[in-house]
Amino acid sequence: MISSQTLWAHIRTVPNFPKQGVCFYDLTPLFMKELDLLTDALIQAIPDEQLRQVESFVAVEARGFVLATLLAQRLQRGLILVRKAGKLPPPVESVVYSLEYGTDQLEMSAQIEAQKVILVDDVLATGGTLKAVNQLSQKCGHQVLGAVILLDLPDLHADLDLLVWHVLNNKFVNSL
Numbered sequence: 001m002i003s004s005q006t007l008w009a010h011i012r013t014v015p016n017f018p019k020q021g022v023c024f025y026d027l028t029p030l031f032m033k034e035l036d037l038l039t040d041a042l043i044q045a046i047p048d049e050q051l052r053q054v055e056s057f058v059a060v061e062a063r064g065f066v067l068a069t070l071l072a073q074r075l076q077r078g079l080i081l082v083r084k085a086g087k088l089p090p091p092v093e094s095v096v097y098s099l100e101y102g103t104d105q106l107e108m109s110a111q112i113e114a115q116k117v118i119l120v121d122d123v124l125a126t127g128g129t130l131k132a133v134n135q136l137s138q139k140c141g142h143q144v145l146g147a148v149i150l151l152d153l154p155d156l157h158a159d160l161d162l163l164v165w166h167v168l169n170n171k172f173v174n175s176l
Contacts, residue, residue: 002041010034039070045165050145053116056080060121068120082108082133093139097132106132114141124149127157
């Protein structure tokens with residue numbers, strides 16, 4: 001089992017970024033030094049039953065692209081991209097979702113054959129993006145087995161009606 005402390009040692013915490021009161025977790029040092037360790041930790045977070053079934057990983061823009069690519073490459077599975085509106089060629093399916101101040105839209109190719117998928121993102125905060133990606137994946141006919149998140153901020157979200165496996169949660173930061 002990979003130590004959370006080992007991963008946290010390579011994550012830079014930036015207070016008050018991108019705005020006052022928000023704490024940003026910079027994954028760049030982790031991406032620069034520990035890709036194998038990070039990949040191992042992501043794989044260990046996913047139960048064996050789901051790993052055996054998954055056909056593709058759904059990558060959430062932007063840092064989710066990195067994490068999902070690591071998984072897809074190591075496990076030799078497919079990779080499906082979820083992008084902001086207007087970034088993928090048609091035909092696409094889209095979903096509009098609520099943000100703290102307004103709405104946003106995500107898109108996924110409508111031409112990909114239905115797959116058994118695991119959603120992959122870097123940080124789970126309020127859960128709005130992950131809910132939207134789950135909805136979008138189902139709209140495209142994919143069977144969502146669950147989601148793997150590098151960093152979970154559990155105080156910011158309620159139950160998502162989705163299996164979510166996390167590698168780290170921010171409560172650990174306070175114990176370092």
